[in-house]
Amino acid sequence: MNTIQGLFDYYAHNGGYVWEQFYRHFLMSAYGVIFAAIVAIPFGIIIARYRRLSTWVISLANIIQTIPALAMLSVLMLVMGLGTNTVVLSLFLYSLLPILKNTYTGIVNVDQFLLESGKAMGMTKFQILRMxxxxxxxSVIMxxxxxxxxxxIGIATIGTFVGAGGLGDIIVRGTNVTNGSSIILAGAIPTALMAVAADFLMGWLERILSPVKKKKEVKLEMKEAA
Incomplete structure (x- = not known):
């Protein structure tokens, strides 16, 4: 009960600070994923075209993924110093594998009949890719x-150790004081809620972009192009 009361008291007195760190935490996570998407999606398309490269490229991304987050941050900190840029680069590297792998899988598993139909209609490779x-x-890329x-979002919490801020600052602050469980919760709960909200929103977008709906739209576009 004291922990819950302490949690509400912390939010009442430090609400502005929590929102600031929440926003900072989200931006670091989002920038890392966006930059990774800019690199990984084109690479996923390329290795789907040249499948001999796929094993090497995906293996390299797998190796990056196996490096512990704290070790990654420590190495990057030696090169880039303290701050948010180090965390964003770390998140960029960790985000490459799932985006790259799903892009490759999504492109490779497109129905060959539709691809052959597109070629028969005289569509260029770029038109087939785009349409x-x-x-x-x-939906697979999503x-x-x-x-x-x-x-x-989960990894960004350790950004506090390189002076990047975020909700990890609040969690670590709670570990440094006696009976700081309410402060730890004050940082952990928004982090969990952010992850759940992101998962729900992206899952909703994934359902909207489901292949069943898209197949009908693609076939309609192909008829119009013909």
Whole structure:
């Protein structure tokens, strides 16, 4: 009961600070995933075209994923110093694998009949990519972005150790004081809520972009193009 009361008291006295760190935490996570998407989606398309490269590229992303987050931050801190840029780069590296893998999987699993139909209609490779492959693989790519964002939100909490701020600051502050469980919860609860909200929103977008709906739209576009 004292912990719950302490939690509400902390929010009442430090609400502005919590929101500031919440916003900072979200921006670090979002930027890391966005930058990763800018790099990983084109690479996923490329390795779907040249499948011999897929094993090497995905293996490299797997190796990056196995590096412990704190070790990654420590190494990057030696190069880039303290601050948010170090955390964003770390989140960028951790987000590459799920986005890359899902992009590759989505493109490779597009129905070959639709691809052959597009070629028979005289569509260029770029038109097939834009009008057939990407729309049909979009839900799979979104699933990769969803996983990357949820993981990034969790990893961003240790950004506090390199002076990046975020909700990890509040959690660590709670561990440094006696009976600081209410302060720990004050940082942990918004982090969990952010991850759940991101997962729900991205899952909703993933359902909207489901291949069943997209197949009908793609076939309609192909008829119009013909």
């Amino acid at each position: 057939v492959e990407l729309p049909l693989s979009l 699933a990769g972005l969803r996983n990357a964002l949820v993981v990034a």
